[in-house]
Amino acid sequence: MSYTLPHRNRRLRASSPNRGLQRETRLHPDQLIYPMFLCTGQQEQQKIDSLPGQYRWSIDLLPEICAENFKKGVRSINLFGNSSEKTPTGEGALDPDGLVPSAIRQLKQLLPDLNIQTDLALDPYTDHGHDGILMNGHVDNDATVEILQRMALIHAQAGVDWVAPSDMMDGRVGAIRHFLDINGHTKVCILAYTAKYASCFYGPFRGALDTAALSGGLSDKKTYQMDPANRREALREARYDIQEAADAIMVKPASHYLDVVMALKQNFDLPVAAYQVSGEFAMMHAAAEKGWIDLEKAMEESLLCIARAGADMILTYFAPQMAERLQNGPLS
Numbered sequence: 001m002s003y004t005l006p007h008r009n010r011r012l013r014a015s016s017p018n019r020g021l022q023r024e025t026r027l028h029p030d031q032l033i034y035p036m037f038l039c040t041g042q043q044e045q046q047k048i049d050s051l052p053g054q055y056r057w058s059i060d061l062l063p064e065i066c067a068e069n070f071k072k073g074v075r076s077i078n079l080f081g082n083s084s085e086k087t088p089t090g091e092g093a094l095d096p097d098g099l100v101p102s103a104i105r106q107l108k109q110l111l112p113d114l115n116i117q118t119d120l121a122l123d124p125y126t127d128h129g130h131d132g133i134l135m136n137g138h139v140d141n142d143a144t145v146e147i148l149q150r151m152a153l154i155h156a157q158a159g160v161d162w163v164a165p166s167d168m169m170d171g172r173v174g175a176i177r178h179f180l181d182i183n184g185h186t187k188v189c190i191l192a193y194t195a196k197y198a199s200c201f202y203g204p205f206r207g208a209l210d211t212a213a214l215s216g217g218l219s220d221k222k223t224y225q226m227d228p229a230n231r232r233e234a235l236r237e238a239r240y241d242i243q244e245a246a247d248a249i250m251v252k253p254a255s256h257y258l259d260v261v262m263a264l265k266q267n268f269d270l271p272v273a274a275y276q277v278s279g280e281f282a283m284m285h286a287a288a289e290k291g292w293i294d295l296e297k298a299m300e301e302s303l304l305c306i307a308r309a310g311a312d313m314i315l316t317y318f319a320p321q322m323a324e325r326l327q328n329g330p331l332s
């Protein structure tokens with residue numbers, strides 16, 4: 001070359017410590033929330049075919065696995081309900097002795113420091129698979145919100161730390177906040193699924209919960225979950241959720257919606273969460289199984305990029321594995 005280059009950006013990339021020095025985003029196990037599934041019975045650890053390495057746990061086994069993960073640094077979990085008795089109005093969601101409230105009580109007794117979140121939605125309990133009550137072929141907003149309020153209270157009475165409404169009904173954050181507060185549960189946080197998109201990437205999850213195939217005149221969830229084409233609408237959803245006193249706002253799925261994560265981070269001052277959903281997880285596993293990508297690297301890169309976009313907390317099925325990875329020294 002006939003001239004001296006004035007800038008050599010590669011100097012800072014030349015060694016692992018230099019890359020570490022200029023790294024703009026770091027992951028820590030504190031950011032990770034582990035979604036977990038439940039089943040009835042004793043000593044049951046049921047493999048979930050659509051989510052490699054994930055299980056449905058019977059309640060008696062839950063404390064042990066959570067304690068193991070806690071040691072790795074995973075201090076927060078998100079519990080999903082399940083019920084074999086599905087009904088049109090999802091009464092199973094309101095059983096104080098159902099799987100979720102029982103699991104919360106058991107965990108709080110044995111692992112009081114574990115941070116427990118629960119998913120609030122009716123789809124594990126309805127026979128039509130929707131996240132709400134169907135009336136004349138549409139999901140009735142206000143009737144559904146009333147049930148979610150009662151569901152939140154039952155979880156609060158069992159000792160939950162956070163409730164996470166994932167249903168996308170209008171006004172549910174404020175309604176739940178009000179109902180919890182008048183019943184003395186001012187300390188329970190609300191993680192609002194603020195921008196939950198009508199996504200095909202939830203496919204493997206529906207297998208995990210055995211949710212009913214969608215029926216009842218609606219073939220999808222597009223009348224309540226958001227259109228993947230929209231970002232400004234997410235800002236509007238966030239504004240309402242924040243007015244209704246959400247404690248954190250979430251974008252879901254994560255990887256295909258990083259612009260939305262960033263928009264929420266830049267426009268609001270609440271913690272932002274992102275959910276790396278079942279389809280994102282399953283795709284990486286499937287490609288790795290074929291030998292097309294390295295699973296551990298895909299895990300690291302995908303989670304790092306979700307954090308780079310602005311997520312303060314990340315729900316991910318990789319939580320225990322990523323926490324373990326972070327204990328084993330710096331990323332390269």
Ligand code: PBG
Pocket residue numbers: 119120121122123131166167201202203204205206221276277278279
């Ligand atoms: C339902 C709910 C879904 C997920 C979390 N809560 C599925 C849906 O909306 O149909 C998806 C999670 C995942 O795919 O990992 N309320």
